Amino acid sequence: MKRRAFVLGLALAAVVPPVSAQQLLKLKRMAMVSPAAQTADMTANSNTGYYRAFFQELSRWVYIEGQNINIERYSGGGETARYAQLAADVVATHPDLIVATGTPIAMQLKRVTQNIPIVSLFGDPVAMGIVSTLGRPGGNSTGASIDAGLELHGKRFQLLAELIPNLSRVHYLASEAYWERAAGVGVRLAARQAGIPIVELPLGRTVSQEAYQDSFRSIQRNQPTAVMVSDEGEHLALRHTLVELIAAQRPPAAYPFRDFVEAGGLMSYSVDLSDLFRLMASQVADIFRGRKPAEIPVHQPTKFELAINVRTATALGLDLSPSFLARADQVIE
Template sequence: MKTWTVGALLALVFCIGLSPAVSAKMIRIGEHQIVAHPALDNDSKGFKAALEEEGFIEGQNITIDRQNAQGEQPNCFIIAQKFVDDRVDLVHAISTPNAQASVKASKSIPIVFSSVTDPVSTGIIPLMGETGTYVTGVSDRWPITLQCRMYKNLVPGATRWGTIYNPGDINVTYHIKEMKEAVEAMGDKLVEAHVSTTAEVMQAAESLVGRVDAIHITSDNTCVSAFESIVKICNANDIPLFAGDRDSVPRGAVAAYGPDYFLIGYTAGKQAARILRGEDPGKIPAGLASDYSLWVSFKHADAQGLALPETLVRKAADKLWDKDGNVVKGK
């Protein structure tokens, strides 16, 4: 007859008590983003929150190796290869360069991307919906045309719109093309300034002074990570500043109509949980971000010499800051 020790019996009881949906194995996740700024950071936070809701708790049954490429695209490939060498169970790639690097580095590790503008044109997936590959995720493609029209309503006298971006970031080139078409369709002109690093952003903003009536920053991670530099120039020269990610409004933008990046990461986290439970990534549909909303700051409008149409703004804004910087509408 086999003899059972107390320790063995306790171990058996523990194993039986585990949820069948969550493995007792310590699951390893590799997460990397192109640069640190509030939108992408909120993406990461949403991803973690969704995993926790599904029973995947960091430090208990999963580990997350978080890496930052510091704005350097070559670093994305180094990080992606590190995850392959470490044999992680899943990769969360935040932004286009990170997702591209992960897809190139591995043909078998499940990859969930987020905050990627056009995952099809950039070769990350063959199509939206069920991809039939080991990759799925959430696109953050913005409603550029609607943004341009909305910002024009807030500054009806503006005819020269400035923007700053890194032409080496393929993620943003699609937005710039759409922005140019939208601005010209309104009978206005788009004035571009190019950068390759965050150190060049302030100088680029200065180059637009006297040449533009307002500035609209799109999904350029280089500029968003140095957003305060643009704010400084706009405040000093009475140039209204608009953004596409809502997290830039507390940082100094007058307004932004865009998605909730926490929700983008949260949706990606739900996809990841399904994969970790055994589902095929290729059968989990890749989709678009949703739930856009308008954030507006009277304080920043004042700082940039803009008199906003108060009745319109108070009615349209989902979240609103008064002239003292207090939130008076929304959460």
């Protein structure tokens, strides 16, 4: 038994980065802020894979909730008008670090604090003024970007057009504020280059089931059209509701993350969110160990995965060619 414990200790020492006893014993306070996710889902035992990945990686760095880190969780409930006050409320609690999901939340936090370290998942942080450069962010923010620019948006339009040869237009679901950001500009340009007209489906100031239903009333049944969903965090938190509502309307739909496809959506071309959340957890650990956010590069992914739900495609009467399926990184039967 002693030998087994000794061998296990050696194995752990090989994978866990070194950390001083003083750093481990000092209790840290972290705030987690989501635009719409339920706070009960932002845990190590979450039903959402990327949250589980975040806490698993944080634990690997020997930061464990209830032992040497306390975590306070906040949600904007999908009400974009609340984000400014939410950011101010979080900062007023003076946590040691803030983890934020989504560009709007990250922007609001940046406005109200220049001192508290912030690790965010966002779109283009340089274009939105959150960081100076990706390599040397400056200030108090770092994190991971999901925005690979025009090429990513163009690839999504290309895949959707390949799947639906008679595609005449795409209804694009996004908040009003999205079209004012760099990502919205990129979507319009990518659609123009692909020769696919887009019809904007604005959501107003609150992202909810009711807002989705109001937007979808403009989609006529049996039109040769499709839906694309923006990569805003509000959609991700409501992915099951959104997938069900789109299924009821029956247009083919392309989603921004694989999580939607796992929930029954048709297809996605995206980064792996679990990978990004693991990376963010390592950035959190770096900051707790004394490194400054200004010196931690913002991660911009270079790997993207195609996921397709065969059952949903069959229900929609879509013909999936062998070559299309062969390119998929994940095929859900």
